[in-house]
Amino acid sequence: MPATRPPAPGRKTLGAVAIGVALVAFNLRPPITAVSPLLDRIQDQEGFSSTAASLLVTLPLICFVLLSTSAPAIGRRLGIEHAISLSLLVVLLGFGVRLIPATAFLFLGTAVIGLGVTFGNVLLPAAIKRDHPSRVGLLTGLYTMSLYVGAAAAAGFTLPLQHGTHLGWRATLGLWAVPLLVGMLGWLPQLRARTTDLAAPRPRAPRGLWRVPLAWAVALSFAMPTVLFYTLSAWLPTILGDAGMSDSRAGAMLSVANLSAIPFALAMPILASRTRRQVWCLAIGGALLALGLAGLLAAPTTLTAAWMLLCGAGLGTGTGLGYAIPLLRSRDAQTTAELSAFSQTIGYLLSALGPLAAGALHDVTHGWTIALTVLTLLAAIQIAAAVPAGQDTYITDTRGTLPG
Known part of the structure; x- marks a missing residue:
């Protein structure tokens, strides 16, 4: 193992970066996924259809x-650390707006939260690549693990928090601002470190990646598990509730899926970073998801925990690799930021359609069979995308790739 130099004064140690990444990542999902266990109550009180309610996730x-x-440009202008701090402040503002008792402010606050979370999604992986390029597997695994810890906490504790505090659903959602404040305090030390940002050379336009086949394969590898994560986060408790399961147990099953994802979200990026080709681990993630969804489709209230374990393992694998592969297919922080932004744009475009499409299919068919069948097919697409995305090549410029 090559010798490493001690960090210069004011520069970031691995431990400092790891703590900051974990605290921020933990808070990037609860503002969104905490809505799911309360969705039935929100629909009843506000009179929403399934399609309208899914907009709160979409x-x-x-x-x-x-x-x-736009996130790489903001990171260059403000510095990555300050841009992430600003994003956390925006999320906090969104929590406040969402507390105002009017339907318009519910949607406005949710959009503000989405604005803040966007920059953390893109800039945290870029910070990892910039500060510790030799530890991208470990830090990306920590990042995705923390995403799932936050999502699992929101899924598992939101209803118990409401029952224990006797608060309304708006105030219950607002309680998730407390760990956000802790995350903001934990990120403050990052602002004092001296680092080199994404300043030079002047970046290429991210839209150039639309012409690179490898970029599309990477984007699909990110997109499929992301679509499945947000669609299941939005509708799994309702799917299981419609099948006859109690609300509390249905929420617990979503928490099981998120908890079972945690070790895979941590381990798979580490394993992937130690191999030259990642086809095998990308394909495994899709296969686990396909099996879990097929089981949920065939017998939603029989062996439900087993289906959730399979789905969680597949989601953890797919999401962990979805964030890791842009780092492994690029040679520098700027390319990482651009490829991450491109894959997330494609992934979240499809993910925005996922909950909406599932809700619309339910409204039309009055059941979940068609929606679950489509989700299973998306897992098969993830397996197919693994072959090009997992090859040992790099994005070099807007025209092509370079062998590893």
């Missing part, structure tokens, strides 16, 4: 689509 994804490619 609005942040629309923000991801529209703004992901």
Whole structure:
């Protein structure tokens, strides 16, 4: 193993970066996924259809689509650390707006939250590539693991928090601002470190990646598990509730899926970074998801925990690799930011359609069979995308790739 030099004064140690990444990543999903266990109550009180209610999950994804490619430019202008701090402040503002008791402010606050989360999604992987390029597997695994810890906490504790505090659903959603404040305090030390940002050379336009086949394969590898994550986060408790399961147990099953994803989200990026080709691990993620969804389709209330374990393992694998592959297919932080922004734009565009399409299919068919069948087919597409995305090549410029 090559010798490493001690960090210069004011520069970031691995531990400092790891703590900052974990605290920020934990808070990037609860503002969105905490809505799911309360969706039935929100629908009843506000009189929403399934399609309208799904907008509460879809609005942040629309923000991801529209703004992901702008994140590298904001990171260059403000510095990555300050841009991430600003994003956390924006999320906090969104929590406040969502507390105002009017339907318009519910949707406006959700959109503001999506705006803030967008920049963390893109800039945290770029910070990892910039500060510790030799530890991208470990830090990306920590990042995706923390995403799932936050999502699992929101899925598992939102209803118990409401029951324990006797608060309304708006105030219950607002309680998730407390860990966000902790994350903001934990990120403050990052602002004092001296680092080199994405300043030079002047970046290429991210839209150039639309002409690169490898970029599309990477984008699909990110998109498929992301679509499945947000669609299941939005509708799984309702799917299981419609099949006869109690609300509390249905919410617990979503938490099981998120909890079982955690070790895979941590381990798979580490394993992937130690191999030259990642076809095998990308394909495994899709296969696990396909098996879990097929089981949920065939017998939603029989062996439900087993289906959730399979789905969780597939989601953790797919999401962890979805964030890791842009780092492994690029040689520098700027390319990482651009490829991450491109893959997230494609992924969140499709993910924004996922909950909406599932809700619309339910409204039309009055059941979940068609929606679950489509989700299973998406897992098969993830397996197919693994072959080109997992090859040992790099994005070099807007025209092509270079062998590893």
